Amino acid sequence: MVSRILLVILLLKLVASFDNEFIFHGFTDANLSLNGLAQITSSGLLMLTNNTKAGLGHAFHPELLHFKNSSNGEPLSFSTTFVFAMIPEYPDVCGHGLAFAVSPSKEFAGAMPSQHLGLFNTTDNGNSSNHIFAIELDTVMTVDFHDINDNHVGIDINNLISVNSSPVSYFDGKSGGSKSLKLISGDLMQVWIEYDGMDMQLDVTISPIDAPKPASPLLSSKVDLSSVFLDDMYVGFSASTGAATSHHYILGWSFSLNGDAQPLNLSKLPSLPYQESAKKKSHLLLTIALPLAAAGFLLIPIAAIFFVLRRRRKKYGEILEDWEHEYGPHRFSYKDLFKATKGFKEENLLGFGGFGRVYKGVLPSSSTQVAVKKISHESWQGMREFVAEIASMGRLRHRNLVQLLGYCRREGELLLVYEYMPNSSLDNFLFQGKQPALTWSQRFQIIKDVSSGLHYLHEGWEQVVIHRDIKASNVLIDAEFNGKLGDFGLARLHTRGTNPQTTHIVGTLGYLAPEISKTGKATTSSDVYAFGAFLLEVACGRRPIECHPSVEVPGLVEWVLGCWKTGTILEARDPVLGDEYVVKEMELVLTLGLLCSHPDPMARPSMRQVVQFLEGDAPLPPMSADALITSTSAQGYDECFDDFVISDLSTTDRTDRTFSSPFVPGGR
Known part of the structure; x- marks a missing residue:
């Protein structure tokens, strides 16, 4: 009788162990829960995304796993390893990456693609009620999430702002040093994620497929998951694409609760598509080459083929130095x-x-x-x-x-x-009558979008980028009516720590900062001036300088200044809006437009401050209308400067005018 009881206990433990661990060498017969773009290919690859823009895919183990100790409610230890590859549609331009996730649900209702990795959206990101733990393999630097670069591994807890992250690298035992890896190289890589529930120690390790597991992890952190994990959770993967796309593949996966994940047998993993293609091409080459070698008498047809190819080569000929x-x-x-x-x-x-x-x-x-x-x-x-x-x-x-x-x-x-931007430019909506007309909420969101993009150019990238031609016709609108700043032909890259200035006067009249008439040089502050003109342009529905203004019509800045001085600044708004606008937002945009358009570069805010003002994170500084009007009058344009700028724009070397009005009808 005792022996039977022991046998039953042993069988129960054995069944439990099977429930708590699994291993897949390819996924041909795997029972996974898939949604979005995720699918299992004919060769057994788990493909999370394809070359669909702004897409997402999920693949989760179908059964709930018990992640907490029944006696004390503490999180259990777990271990997992998987082999993956990211193959971008264009080299060096990739979708947003993938993540291993532990979640209370395998359905992510409302989750967004792109920088949200298919896990969260703009409203729930950061909520403690998410109960999501993830290790992200991120290939795009998102400033809003404080990403360290566009090639990193991060630890995410209910939030895409990682609690710890590191550029992708591994410890090479042979050289005794660290070597960098590029997630979007298309190469196979293996990841190990190990969590000790007792010590609350989390280690994440990565290496190329042909290297052994490194002795030192890439990330090692104390992470308390007791409030994150529920009793039962799902494990799996999520991936997403944005404007740039890529295939995200998982080739093999091993997982274990309260134990070490079984090592993957790399020889049993399926091949990536380009590996299979290379084998097929090699075989095809032999199949074709041998008959051709034996059929030398077919010289005339071959010569005809060469003639056709030569014509095709000329038709598609390129310059490649x-x-x-x-x-x-x-x-x-x-x-x-x-x-x-x-x-x-x-x-x-x-x-x-x-x-x-x-x-x-x-x-x-x-x-x-x-x-x-x-x-x-x-x-x-x-x-x-x-x-x-x-x-x-x-x-x-x-x-x-x-x-x-x-x-x-x-x-x-x-x-x-x-x-491609399906809704063309903001200029078309404001001045060309493109329908449907933009509401105030859409305009205000586009303003915030452009401010965020310009802040990234000035401060968020590894080099300072001065745009030099910010205006409505260079703001493109995507399918969801988000604003995107385009036309970088007038931009110049500047290494941080150097003088971020350029020696050519280029841009568009009405958006050029007055100091450029003296220095001929553009700076981040002159970009802010142009952004100020853009703010007024969007709010008022008027260009900064009309093409053929009458003598009585002042410039846009002067007109809004006059309204402000008389306490009627809201009268400057675009009459098309009628009463359909938010008063505080309109006042903020008009006043901020004046502040950014201040004649003194030192009085203008930085784009970091502009973003804070627009998001309501900081109040606008006090300003004097009289002082600003006096300054503006004293530093107005004169005729000789207008003539100089117009002449210069007609003779500027084409390197400085390259990307003018990309895919916008009408252009500059």
């Missing part, structure tokens, strides 16, 4: 862009401005919509430096910046490739 190889990840083939735009036909023309025309295109390899701008560059000097700048700007990542995806050079043309 040796120095451009280092920028390969940002380069598109002319053939792909030609096909994407249907041969740059007029029916695909979105608009023109500056030095080029802009065409809508659909990339044949991914069905991704893009905007392609063709610019003449035959007489340009410094092409190498300019392409280097394009490559640098292609690394800028912010939800409120239009993504520059890359470039191509062919004969006398430079082609720039951007993400």
Whole structure:
């Protein structure tokens, strides 16, 4: 009888252990709960996302696991390891990453893609009621979440602001030092996540697939999960894409509660698609080459083929110099862009401005919509430096910046490739009668979007970027009516710690800071001045300087100043809005527009302060209308400066005018 009881106990423990641990070498027969873009491929790969923009995917073990000690309610220890790969649609331009997650639910209602990784949204991020623990493998730097860079591992607890994070690297036992890894390289990597419930110690380790598990973890933190974990939780993965896309794959996964996860047998893992493709191509090459070698008498058909290929090569011919190889990840083939735009036909023309025309295109390899701008560059000097700048700007990542995806050079043309903005420009809504008309709430959100993007350019990236042409026609609107700052052709990159100034007077009249007439140099403060003009432009529905104003019509700044002095500043609002606006928000925007437009650069706020004012995190400083009017009158434009700027704009070297009005009808 005793032996039977012991046998039953042993079987129960054995069943419990099976419930608390599992291992997958590929997922062909795996019973996983999938939603969103997630699917199991025919080769057994768990694919969380594909090249769908702004998509998300979840894959979770279908059964609840008991994560707490029944006797004292403390979290149990757990261990997991998995092999993954991220393959971006374009090299160096990737979706937002993936995360291993422990969650009370395998359904994430309302979760958002992009920087939210398919786990949270704008309203629930940071809520303690989420009860979500995650390890993020993040490939985009999101300023709002205090990300350290665009290639890091982070520990997330109910929040995408990580409690600890580190750039991706591993300890190499052979060299005795740390080596960097690039998450979006497309290479296979393995992650180990180990949590000691008694000591509350969490270790996260990563390494390339061909290296043993490093002796030292990448992240090691004391983490109390007792209030995070419920009694029963699900484990699995979440991934997302944004404007840039990528395939997120899991090849193998092992998990254990109250024990060490079983090691993965790497030889049993399925192959990635490009690995399979390489094998097929090699086999296909042998299959074709041998018959061709035996069929030498078919020289005439072969010669005809060569003739056709030569014509095709000429049709799709590009300029590719040796120095451009280092920028390969940002380069598109002319053939792909030609096909994407249907041969740059007029029916695909979105608009023109500056030095080029802009065409809508659909990339044949991914069905991704893009905007392609063709610019003449035959007489340009410094092409190498300019392409280097394009490559640098292609690394800028912010939800409120239009993504520059890359470039191509062919004969006398430079082609720039951007993400496509379906709602064109803000200028079209304000001044061209594009419908539906923007509400005040939409305008105010777009203002905050642009301020966030400009703050990132000035302070959030590794280099200072001065935009130099902020205006409504350079603000693009996406499908959800979010504002994105575009047209970086007038931008210059400046290493931090140096004098962030430039020597060319370029920009648009009405947005140029008065000090530029004396120095000829742009700074972050002159960007703030242009942003002030933009604020008034959006709130008032008027351009800073009318094309053919009558003598009686003052400039926009002077007009709003006059209304402010008489206590009727709300009279300056766009009459199209009627009474459909929020008084405090309108007053804030108009007053802040005046402050940013102050003639004295030292009196203007920084973009960090502007963001705080707009978000209500700081009050506006006191201002005197009389003093501001006096200053404005004393430093107004004179005719000789207007003539100088107009002349300079007509002769400025094309390097400074490159990205004018991307894919916006009407242009500059």
